[in-house]
Amino acid sequence: MNDMDKEIKVLLVDDEPHILQFLEMGLVNEGYEVATAPDGITAVAAAETFSPHIVILDVMMPGMDGFEVCRILKKNGSQAAVIMLTAKDEVDDKVKGLKLGADDYVVKPFSFEELLARIQARLRNQFPTLFGEVAIGPFRIDDKRKEIGFQGKVLELSPTEHELLRYMVLNHGIVLSKTLILDKVWGYDFGGEENIVEVYIRSLRDKLGDKEHRLIRTLRGAGYRVDLT
Structure with missing residues (x-):
């Protein structure tokens, strides 16, 4: 601490x-x-x-x-x-x-x-603001600049991609269901399909070069988990 x-x-x-x-x-x-x-x-x-x-x-x-x-x-x-x-x-x-x-x-x-x-x-x-710029594994989250860096480079992310990746990285090691992700990133009043999460996860994996899904893991029937080890 x-x-x-x-x-x-x-x-x-x-x-x-x-x-x-x-x-x-x-x-x-x-x-x-x-x-x-x-x-x-x-x-x-x-x-x-x-x-x-x-x-x-x-x-x-x-x-x-x-x-x-x-x-x-x-x-x-x-x-x-x-x-x-x-x-x-x-x-x-x-x-x-x-x-x-x-x-x-x-x-x-x-x-x-x-x-x-x-x-x-x-x-x-x-x-x-308690922590300022947050460094978590290969990620750097700068809320003041609304930027997320990965392996030393700033990622080009849409606003929703930014919020999704930020939420998952801050909760790394925890299994996050699609329902929970929708609630926290899209909001309770979101009326779309759960499959939108899969679309955005696929986009994030592309931008992270996570072809083998080692960084953002899929746990069938449970959700997704960011692994940093």
Whole structure:
């Protein structure tokens, strides 16, 4: 972690004390400033005073559940990235959370390393000024110039190609479904076909010289994943 990461605030919301303790210890050791909340009402109040960059939010809580907390946070204008943390793996629940403004969805049980990767992805995606120009593997993302460099050269990309590649690189190592890509790049109101994702992935592979699909991998039935190793 660099010095900039020590300024990053994470709010943990879960009604299970052992999970709060586990995550708090791990994130503090990684250099994050951490606040915790054992329920939804406390979480809403804490978000106003603590102003977190990231909210790790459990869905299944008594009283005010995570969906309602997420809705209130977004309604109140919170700029925090919300990662829903839950034991529920139903597609409908994921869609509901994302439509309420959640930025990611992690299903229990999960690895701490995966959660860290998702936190970093959300930070680079929503708070790029915390990092300035971002270098990830062979890529360089410059949000001020709206440029993406690859192996030292600036890529010639359409606006949609830029947003798609940026999203996938910032989430490298994570499998991204077509539905999720459409939601995050094209938006929830996109009325076209999922196949548009395949068209743009093919174009990006051409521009990256990724003929063997080693950089942007296809996982049949699951989606796509950017591999940088």
